[in-house]
Amino acid sequence: MTTKQHLTERIGNLLKESKLSVTETRTKILELFMKSSGALEHSDFEKLTGKSFDRVTVYRTLQTFLDKGIIHSIPTTDTSIRYALCKSECSEHDHHDHHVHFKCEECGNTICLDETDVPQIQLPKGYAAHNVEVIVSGVCKSCK
Amino acid sequence: MTTKQHLTERIGNLLKESKLSVTETRTKILELFMKSSGALEHSDFEKLTGKSFDRVTVYRTLQTFLDKGIIHSIPTTDTSIRYALCKSECSEHDHHDHHVHFKCEECGNTICLDETDVPQIQLPKGYAAHNVEVIVSGVCKSCK
């Protein structure tokens, strides 16, 4: 069994676990996520697949993956939204990212620092926290 | 001297300090920031001013204010970018937001928690941090 076949099988299982049909688009997009070192934004898919899919399909696929807890979105100060694969802790109904995101100012890559937990934040009286997002920007390992 | 006059004077000074011409658009937009309890996004300006300014002018004004360190942008997971006034610590060349941002899931408002410092983040070996953004979502004081 080749690596490629193995990957395809893993992706198929992931989709079935989420009760989603196994289609070419979804498989290809998940493949891109798995092969990518960092977070992807919408325009990346058109670049990476060479426009083999309709834009609308990509939008819908990403939304579906978000809904199912397969990927999570990462806040940015530019217009684009970035997405990254969730680890196993995430699920459809309990979907939080308990790790820190890092954006490199050199290469522009955004990555998940899965080992780095988000800290407790002491909020002022009267505020209740449900989720905490931390985005650190700076210079990454590779660019240093 | 009325409050309105006082505010206008403050705004004029702020603009002059940043070496910007004092124009109607800039004054009005700063006024909206000062009167607003939370962060504003681009579409708010068209709503709040009743389309008295061209969209292009608003884009350019916000960009100018960002460049000068008068406002800062707040990351979001939706497409929109939110902006809020900077406190005195910010300047054109040293522009960091050392406070936590809070987004209320009830009222949708995003506010700066000026008293709440962002924590130190212990990054993995090889990473250098320049800036840390923290966005907490939950329920705010007023909505509780």
Added chain:
DNA sequence: GAATATTTGCAACAATGTTGCAAATATATT
């Protein structure tokens, strides 16, 4: 393999953001 359910791609549209340029306004100069 046929019936059913789901997904895709297209077309058409809506919203958001950008650029060049002439007219309008603000600041500097005398």
Added chain:
DNA sequence: AATATATTTGCAACATTGTTGCAAATATTC
């Protein structure tokens, strides 16, 4: 305080990004 200079604004035109309805294509179920 009138003019010269510099800056800002608004318009037009365009580029990019995101959304919706619907028929055709594909995947799953029986």
